[in-house]
Amino acid sequence: MTERLIVIGGDAAGMSAAAAARRRDPELQIVAIERGAHTSYSACGIPYLVGGLFDDLDRLVSRSPEEFRQTGIDVRTRCEVTAIDLERRTVTVRDLDQQSDGEEGFDQLVYATGAVAVAPPVPGADACEPVRTLHQAERFRARLERAGSHHAVVIGASYVGLEMAEAMVLRGLDVVLVERSTQVMSTLDAEMAAHVQEAAEGVGIRVMLSTALEEVRHDSEGRARSVLTSEGELPADHVVLATGVKPATDLAEAAGLEVGPSGALRVDDRQRCPGVDGVFAAGDCVESRHRILERPVNVQLGTHANKQGRIAGVNATGGDIAFPGVIGTAVSKICHYEVARTGISECEATDAGIDVVSVTVKDRTRAGYYPGSGPIWVKLVAEPVTGRLLGGQIVGVEGAAKRIDVLAVAVWAGVRVGELELFDLSYAPPFSGVYDPLLVAARQTAKAVREAGP
Amino acid sequence: MTERLIVIGGDAAGMSAAAAARRRDPELQIVAIERGAHTSYSACGIPYLVGGLFDDLDRLVSRSPEEFRQTGIDVRTRCEVTAIDLERRTVTVRDLDQQSDGEEGFDQLVYATGAVAVAPPVPGADACEPVRTLHQAERFRARLERAGSHHAVVIGASYVGLEMAEAMVLRGLDVVLVERSTQVMSTLDAEMAAHVQEAAEGVGIRVMLSTALEEVRHDSEGRARSVLTSEGELPADHVVLATGVKPATDLAEAAGLEVGPSGALRVDDRQRCPGVDGVFAAGDCVESRHRILERPVNVQLGTHANKQGRIAGVNATGGDIAFPGVIGTAVSKICHYEVARTGISECEATDAGIDVVSVTVKDRTRAGYYPGSGPIWVKLVAEPVTGRLLGGQIVGVEGAAKRIDVLAVAVWAGVRVGELELFDLSYAPPFSGVYDPLLVAARQTAKAVREAGP
Numbered sequence: 006m007t008e009r010l011i012v013i014g015g016d017a018a019g020m021s022a023a024a025a026a027r028r029r030d031p032e033l034q035i036v037a038i039e040r041g042a043h044t045s046y047s048a049c050g051i052p053y054l055v056g057g058l059f060d061d062l063d064r065l066v067s068r069s070p071e072e073f074r075q076t077g078i079d080v081r082t083r084c085e086v087t088a089i090d091l092e093r094r095t096v097t098v099r100d101l102d103q104q105s106d107g108e109e110g111f112d113q114l115v116y117a118t119g120a121v122a123v124a125p126p127v128p129g130a131d132a133c134e135p136v137r138t139l140h141q142a143e144r145f146r147a148r149l150e151r152a153g154s155h156h157a158v159v160i161g162a163s164y165v166g167l168e169m170a171e172a173m174v175l176r177g178l179d180v181v182l183v184e185r186s187t188q189v190m191s192t193l194d195a196e197m198a199a200h201v202q203e204a205a206e207g208v209g210i211r212v213m214l215s216t217a218l219e220e221v222r223h224d225s226e227g228r229a230r231s232v233l234t235s236e237g238e239l240p241a242d243h244v245v246l247a248t249g250v251k252p253a254t255d256l257a258e259a260a261g262l263e264v265g266p267s268g269a270l271r272v273d274d275r276q277r278c279p280g281v282d283g284v285f286a287a288g289d290c291v292e293s294r295h296r297i298l299e300r301p302v303n304v305q306l307g308t309h310a311n312k313q314g315r316i317a318g319v320n321a322t323g324g325d326i327a328f329p330g331v332i333g334t335a336v337s338k339i340c341h342y343e344v345a346r347t348g349i350s351e352c353e354a355t356d357a358g359i360d361v362v363s364v365t366v367k368d369r370t371r372a373g374y375y376p377g378s379g380p381i382w383v384k385l386v387a388e389p390v391t392g393r394l395l396g397g398q399i400v401g402v403e404g405a406a407k408r409i410d411v412l413a414v415a416v417w418a419g420v421r422v423g424e425l426e427l428f429d430l431s432y433a434p435p436f437s438g439v440y441d442p443l444l445v446a447a448r449q450t451a452k453a454v455r456e457a458g459p
Numbered sequence: 460m461t462e463r464l465i466v467i468g469g470d471a472a473g474m475s476a477a478a479a480a481r482r483r484d485p486e487l488q489i490v491a492i493e494r495g496a497h498t499s500y501s502a503c504g505i506p507y508l509v510g511g512l513f514d515d516l517d518r519l520v521s522r523s524p525e526e527f528r529q530t531g532i533d534v535r536t537r538c539e540v541t542a543i544d545l546e547r548r549t550v551t552v553r554d555l556d557q558q559s560d561g562e563e564g565f566d567q568l569v570y571a572t573g574a575v576a577v578a579p580p581v582p583g584a585d586a587c588e589p590v591r592t593l594h595q596a597e598r599f600r601a602r603l604e605r606a607g608s609h610h611a612v613v614i615g616a617s618y619v620g621l622e623m624a625e626a627m628v629l630r631g632l633d634v635v636l637v638e639r640s641t642q643v644m645s646t647l648d649a650e651m652a653a654h655v656q657e658a659a660e661g662v663g664i665r666v667m668l669s670t671a672l673e674e675v676r677h678d679s680e681g682r683a684r685s686v687l688t689s690e691g692e693l694p695a696d697h698v699v700l701a702t703g704v705k706p707a708t709d710l711a712e713a714a715g716l717e718v719g720p721s722g723a724l725r726v727d728d729r730q731r732c733p734g735v736d737g738v739f740a741a742g743d744c745v746e747s748r749h750r751i752l753e754r755p756v757n758v759q760l761g762t763h764a765n766k767q768g769r770i771a772g773v774n775a776t777g778g779d780i781a782f783p784g785v786i787g788t789a790v791s792k793i794c795h796y797e798v799a800r801t802g803i804s805e806c807e808a809t810d811a812g813i814d815v816v817s818v819t820v821k822d823r824t825r826a827g828y829y830p831g832s833g834p835i836w837v838k839l840v841a842e843p844v845t846g847r848l849l850g851g852q853i854v855g856v857e858g859a860a861k862r863i864d865v866l867a868v869a870v871w872a873g874v875r876v877g878e879l880e881l882f883d884l885s886y887a888p889p890f891s892g893v894y895d896p897l898l899v900a901a902r903q904t905a906k907a908v909r910e911a912g913p
Contacts, residue, residue, distance in 0.1 A: 017893070050828055050888045064828035067893075307893045308886040329881050336885035345885055374504055374518035404861065410884045410895070411864040417882055418872035427783050428871055430864045431790035431799055432762040434504045439471070439521075439761045441864070 011111035015039025018288025019117035021314030056172030089260035118253040120289040129221035154242035162189035166247030269303035287313035294330035343406030348396025368442035372434035383446040465565035469493025472742025473571035475768030510626030543714035572707040574743040583675035608696035616643035620701030723757035741767035748784035797860030802850025822896035826888035
């Protein structure tokens with residue numbers, strides 16, 4: 006008899022799983038259940054849509070439900086799984102438009118529900134609509150165009166908060182970015198984050214650090230009016246909460262699936278939920294092994310969601326691929342700077358009790374005489390004595406950030422900074438000085454490792 | 460008694476050696492002898508100067524003779540070493556302005572004479588002045604501005620030939636690029652080189668392949684007038700010969716230093732000339748070990764010259780650093796494409812009798828909806844069975860080329876394409892699709908390796 010795979014969640018992880026399963030098994034029944042109206046869309050692209058870098062919302066959809074259906078995947082949008090029965094191997098599905106419930110049996114299950122926004126626990130915060138789905142983005146964009154709206158406040162200076170702040174500056178709004186901690190972008194060390202803050206301020210964003218959100222005030226029609234913070238009240242026609250998301254595990258937990266120490270679903274390296282045969286999970290809702298920290302972490306990025314989804318789909322259909330883990334690579338464009346990181350930061354090392362040597366260099370992205378040359382800062386974090394590269398951070402103008410992948414491969418492969426400094430990296434005046442900034446940083450770090458001694 | 464280091468050649472390798480020696484030993488007598496008027500200039504930047512991307516010739520000088528003199532290095536410009544006596548440990552130095560000869564003793568010697576242009580053996584070719592030094596570049600630029608000059612012919616479609624052709628297009632000239640072989644850029648495989656040719660033609664360069672130079676014709680005042688090729692005569696107010704350079708080894712050979720199979724000076728991994736104590740060589744005149752081909756090669760690039768020079772300077776002053784070899788990394792910007800390569804090409808593998816699996820993918824540099832997204836081609840070359848990455852080539856729009864360093868580290872570290880496809884590389888819409896083109900290429904190559912079987 007034909008087997009049946011049910012996929013819960015129709016975004017990156019879920020649809021990667023469905024597509025991979027389909028490629029491997031043309032006969033398999035595949036049902037993908039998605040709460041929203043879209044499949045496989047790029048949430049990462051929303052700030053650029055909001056900022057007006059492009060206008061057509063559909064360009065964020067990499068494959069539509071109809072395209073998936075043409076490959077024989079039964080995509081059910083506007084449907085929500087409300088319960089999973091692992092004993093009977095069924096899910097309860099609510100049709101959100103018809104308001105009817107049904108039951109669907111499965112042989113294999115891929116759980117890929119993603120993450121949900123967490124509103125800060127202050128009055129009025131939960132009345133702010135998140136900007137995570139395409140529908141929410143569309144509505145948000147329409148609100149921005151409302152006559153007489155001038156002031157926007159973003160709460161949380163994560164990369165998403167910064168991207169949204171920049172997008173609203175591009176829309177001509179006055180933007181204040183409110184951050185509780187003492188720096189923007191907590192994934193960077195403070196001195197690197199300071200350059201990002203400078204870039205944000207350079208385009209006119211007012212950055213308020215060490216400032217707590219106390220209340221979001223709305224008018225009688227539910228429109229945002231102001232934000233009350235520990236540093237006073239700010240006018241706010243628009244409020245964006247970028248205060249974090251949490252893995253959407255409720256449904257899985259109710260079914261008895263296990264949550265790990267990171268707060269996300271526990272999976273093994275085959276994306277299998279431990280102890281339950283034929284049940285897989287992938288994407289923002291699961292935890293992944295951090296190869297440097299050597300512990301499970303929950304990283305919400307499309308790159309992992311796609312890979313893990315594909316692996317779940319392959320393994321659910323009798324294949325055998327392992328997800329090798331993550332090393333915390335991330336990249337973003339914030340105003341005129343590109344920002345990237347991989348491995349562990351100095352701050353993460355301290356928190357984890359790992360002793361490190363770290364060095365920051367300032368250099369230029371291109372040969373000094375070549376047009377467009379500008380500053381780049383590279384920070385490397387290495388293991389004492391061995392000099393093994395454990396992490397890197399990069400901030401700089403155009404051309405800076407993608408260099409992070411060079412460091413990512415070096416971190417992954419266990420390269421020592423003393424080796425890296427003599428690696429045969431490319432050089433031509435449009436792309437770097439004769440010593441690439443990464444080589445300069447590796448050399449300085451190797452020197453610091455030697456000087457620190459054994 | 461204070462020791463004395465003589466450095467022959469005042470460009471990248473020589474002055475890196477002098478500077479490194481000075482940093483390690485403040486007492487050492489250091490004499491650097493340079494035939495030209497400049498030290499440490501960026502020959503790689505000459506096409507951009509010619510093209511008018513910047514105007515000030517001095518910007519190509521990274522450190523002037525005067526700056527080196529301030530660190531106590533006795534820089535003698537416009538002086539040429541005409542003989543080396545390894546027995547007596549002396550060099551004969553001719554002062555080119557005074558036309559006088561003198562003798563200088565040394566304890567340690569660094570030989571860093573670089574390379575010299577090779578004119579093709581056809582009538583009139585040796586009357587074309589090369590464009591390799593700053594003075595030559597300055598004269599060439601002045602000639603371009605001469606009234607009534609419209610036609611330029613570049614002989615040789617290497618990266619230098621292409622860069623010079625583009626530079627003259629930027630100056631408003633009609634440019635024909637004549638290449639003897641069947642493709643441009645012989646360092647790339649033919650199908651990758653075809654994209655580069657398309658880019659060159661896109662800016663109006665006429666590319667003539669399989670065309671031999673037969674004669675360069677000059678008028679009675681010595682100005683270029685036309686170029687005679689196997690495909691006919693071409694009008695030519697300017698002729699650039701980019702037909703290759705050879706290591707400047709004559710002086711060394713006359714002194715008894717050994718030349719290796721690549722035609723360049725043989726050195727060990729400490730940059731020592733074998734069999735002669737205290738004599739080092741570095742830069743374009745030496746051969747380096749190719750880590751993939753496992754044989755000596757002569758690669759003329761500033762990046763190696765700088766590293767080898769520094770290593771020679773360190774080792775000449777009692778230090779001990781090894782040059783780890785090269786893997787053939789190179790990058791260039793040709794018209795609207797960036798072009799890069801590392802490791803071995805499919806063609807090189809064939810020539811060397813190495814069996815490989817290779818795959819080319821076409822992708823986009825950024826998310827499709829993000830402004831500036833454009834084509835990128837990635838070709839990977841891997842070892843059968845193991846899938847170890849042996850080389851990569853990249854052609855594409857802005858943002859494409861520096862990805863070569865990711866592959867360079869992977870090649871260097873012996874990463875397999877099946878591992879690489881799941882590496883944690885960065886993703887954000889301004890920088891790539893959710894799967895970076897390198898991951899897409901790695902995945903396709905891993906598949907091809909599996910399909911090829913053991």
